[in-house]
Amino acid sequence: MPPTLRSRRNNNADSAHPRVVEVDTDEEAEITRATAQQQERNKTEKSGTANGKKTKVYKTDADDDSDEEDRFISVLDVIRVIFTLVMLSVGLSYYVTAGESYIWGFEKDRPWWMRYNDVKQFLKGPVNLTPSELALYNGSDPSLPLYLAINGTIIDVSANPGIYGPGGGYHFFVGHDASRAFVTGCFQEDLTHDMRGVEEMYIPIEDDDSSHREQRLTKGEKQRRREKELIEAQEKVQAQLGHWVNFFSNHKKYFAVGKVIAEDDEHLEKRDLCEGAQHNRPRRSELNSQL
Numbered sequence: 001m002p003p004t005l006r007s008r009r010n011n012n013a014d015s016a017h018p019r020v021v022e023v024d025t026d027e028e029a030e031i032t033r034a035t036a037q038q039q040e041r042n043k044t045e046k047s048g049t050a051n052g053k054k055t056k057v058y059k060t061d062a063d064d065d066s067d068e069e070d071r072f073i074s075v076l077d078v079i080r081v082i083f084t085l086v087m088l089s090v091g092l093s094y095y096v097t098a099g100e101s102y103i104w105g106f107e108k109d110r111p112w113w114m115r116y117n118d119v120k121q122f123l124k125g126p127v128n129l130t131p132s133e134l135a136l137y138n139g140s141d142p143s144l145p146l147y148l149a150i151n152g153t154i155i156d157v158s159a160n161p162g163i164y165g166p167g168g169g170y171h172f173f174v175g176h177d178a179s180r181a182f183v184t185g186c187f188q189e190d191l192t193h194d195m196r197g198v199e200e201m202y203i204p205i206e207d208d209d210s211s212h213r214e215q216r217l218t219k220g221e222k223q224r225r226r227e228k229e230l231i232e233a234q235e236k237v238q239a240q241l242g243h244w245v246n247f248f249s250n251h252k253k254y255f256a257v258g259k260v261i262a263e264d265d266e267h268l269e270k271r272d273l274c275e276g277a278q279h280n281r282p283r284r285s286e287l288n289s290q291l
């Protein structure tokens, strides 16, 4: 039978004759407290080994609580890690791109709705102009923005007055759609959107008809070659124009504002290839010599 609170065994007592002692109430409370503490210690006692010696580590309720917390990653920890990773990426991108970009050049491929100017323009609504209205935006009136057009799209290039403003190296591009000049490079003669016949600049000049190689070809073979070269030339024109269209539409400072209202100029006479482009055309004799 467990000893009652009102009795305890004397250490020196004869086990056959246990001595019963009276305890007062204060002592009883103290005993209860001490017993409870000892039980608690026994429960949480943990053995460990340090420096080859066996040591005892006592864990309290408070330790248990902090262990519980350690096991969970707080929201603040997650935010700290994300923030650190973002800062590392920004710094590394800035370093790797030599100060060009904080986001690994991603801004160049941003869709239009991620560009401030494009969104602003979208909210304002498109500015569609006739060729004569567009001509007003050529920098002669300083209160108006600088607009150029390419492939029918009007681009605001006011961010670069040094290049497109009066006296700028590419001032001739503003105030009209000069798509043809973007392909031929003839900045005086070809400031027009009329692209008819431009592909000729990539089609070889037939200057080798008397050669043995050319004489061996039948009329049909020459015709098929011609057709193939025409298709390739048209693709090159589109690629060259596309290059500049992309340049302006993806530029971080320029933005599209609207479209040129096309005028019916189909009746206009087909233009000759400008001198510079004609001069640079490939020659059949050169191509044959490379075969």
Ligand code: HEM
Pocket: 160, 163, 169, 170, 181, 182, 183, 184, 185, 186
């Ligand atoms: C088809 C021929 C060419 C076209 C369509 C063309 C077009 C352009 C355009 C639109 C720009 C302005 C880029 C911007 O807005 O930042 C530019 C800049 C420039 N181009 Fe050309 N270009 C051509 C050929 C050349 C050639 C042959 C040279 C060299 C002799 C040249 C030298 C330059 C230079 C130095 C700049 C920078 C101007 C500056 O930042 O002030 N371009 N080009």
